[in-house]
Amino acid sequence: MVADADRSDRVFILIALVAFWPGVAATRRTRHSQPVGVVLAVAILVLGWILTWIYVRKASSTFDRLSAHLLDEVAR
Known part of the structure; x- marks a missing residue:
């Protein structure tokens, strides 16, 4: 989370x-x-585009599998 805060500070520095x-x-x-x-x-x-692309790739690979696993456990 600290790294994300550092990146968002760059926008405020420009402003x-x-x-x-x-x-x-x-x-x-x-x-x-x-x-x-x-x-x-x-x-x-x-x-911003690069960070969005990284997040979408991570969400599509990891978070979708975790969501499916969680839904299987809740359905039992």
């Missing part, structure tokens, strides 16, 4: 960055690159 230090979020590493805030926002979206 705080944009709210309190918008100049930092607007900075660019090079003249033609994307602003730091855009890169962080895309990274958070990608991380």
